[in-house]
Amino acid sequence: MPGGIRPRFGVWAVVYGSWGPFGHPDDPVDASWERNKRLVVEADRLGFDSTLIAQHVVNPFGDELDQLETWTSAAALAALTDRIEIIAAIKPYLVHPVVLAKQALQIEEISGGRFGLNLVNAWFKPELHRAGIPFAEHDERYAYGREWITVVRGLLTGERVSFHGKYFHVEDYQLRPVSRTRTRPALYVGGESEPARALVADTADVWFLNGQPRREVERLIADVAARPGTGPGVRFGLSAFVVARETDAEAEAELAALWELAEAGKARWEALVADADPKAVMFQTFAKYPHIGTNGGTAAGLVGSYDTVARRIREWTGLGIETFMLQFQPFETEMRRFAEHVLPRVRESAPQAF
Template sequence: MTDAPPRFGIWALVHGSRAARQDPEEPFDASWSRNRALILEAEALGFDSTLVAQHTFNPYDPTKGQLEAWTASAALAGITSRIEIITAIKPLLYNPVVLAKMALQIEEISGGRFAINLVNAWNRAEMDKSGLPFPEHDDRYTLGDEWLSVVEPLLRGERVDHRGPHFQVQEAVIVPRASTRARPRIYIGGESEPARALAAARGDVWFINGQPIEDVAALIADVARRPRSGAPLRYGLSAFVIARATEDEALAAYERLATLAELDKPVLARQAIHIDPATVMHRTMAKSPRLGTNGGTAAGLVGTYDQVAERIAAFHQTGIETFMLQFQPFEAEMRRFAAEVMPRVRSRLGSG
């Protein structure tokens, strides 16, 4: 159990709709203008954070648009005032010194509300198109561990000299350093053994993909028992929410999206050849039908307002602090969640 109140975040719509891409109620739109309006509204509604996933090309349909994560996050930092901005990064794409400089600049723009989310690349096509190598799964985590061993002290304003198999850094120090705290927060994604080890050793928050509560509890127990220095690791969960006044309404909304999602299968099948089969996220998602990405509805947040609130409270009791949520149609369902579910969760947990 976490002693912190629950935090609610939203996935930015960096590559369009999360559950069904041919939804007449939510036409495809991954534009800056939509994401700008979405995150400003999320902040006004009381959401605590937003996760901006990082891809150069749309991983589900390369003919569609894809928001550029880091330039968009810098812009978001300048127009928001409270919401945390978490931006994903694949170590294969950015030199650690350059990335640390970018992160500290956004930290300054935001006034101390920035975080990085280190993720292991799973889409080989993205690297191939960019002319970059795509090492084997565990080798990518070895590289990520070394990359983060350079980035983390740089984020603290420390001088770094490093000689390793992937990076050589000479007397690097980033100025100015973070002014409101020691450094930006570090989120770690992934559920493989190397990802768990990296989260326990170097992360502030470990993101878990949506799945049943008993599986989430087992994952937390495994990582929590690992050796760690510094503050305790905190935990986040991705989930797709369908909440309605009645169970029948929630089921009908689920079935509508499930029917529409069937239309996406030909495109997704063509793109599946680029997915690294060693990626645990995709093996987990294949266990059962679900809507949304990163586990989606497998977390079970489909039902009445009270049922969804009770399930969130139960996840919080297992140790989940941050809930990174998806909806569709996004804006309307985000408003519904803020009005109907957030107050119920906080009432159950006595957190406001």
């Protein structure tokens, strides 16, 4: 594998009920615990390395729709799986860092060291506004998040923490037990704005990037890698929606069918965008690169024959991408297809790495 990277493959838990266009005949909108449990347990069995449980309190596609709760589900999945990493997203404004650090350490113990925390900056304004929680300006949210993760990171490693900042005042706090298998749970950070990149350089183990063309990802990685504060261990992840078939033509035909469904349901997407922070770089990027799926989806280019998708994954690893967080539709069917046809092709290219 180029660069000696062993690629890791994850799946997004279906917290909204679907990651593709609503209305797919073989993919009913279902965000239930039972479905997510079956999906992640099967992903564990199929050999996927991680699952990401995005965090919302209400479904941003419509509050009449179900929404899976992230942290209770993460704890349950940690107990039900054997090897897959459980990554739970967190929006700092929703939970105090002392409380969140304790929850994270408990899931770390339940999982036996298979837990990751994904720090994300809130972008969905109604979720906070309607609960009476102030939705601060973009850069202030990152300043808040920086203090928040500083407290959490210290507590996760077992330090006795005293911290006095603009937003948090913590005095002589220490948590037990800490991880029994490593220094602390892994820290994933999302966001691509200037404050986000600075936070990644200073705090992240893995930076999650949205799916977008190679030249843009290459530019972002180079920017963070060149920052003086970037630790030597910072790694890179990419979100992608996969459409893989026997031939490129079959994959493109399936993508065209998904676009038809997306066009029929575009009102939901437009309503979501209207409720998003316009300063969120993620949505500025999405406007440049039309895609199926969330977080860049098909803009990452994992559409084509099994050989084409495997080749493009190898190209991404050559750029430095280690973790691929994947979406599919219908999710379960296409997840199995990827495990059967694409994973072996990737792994055969570098058998010594697996």
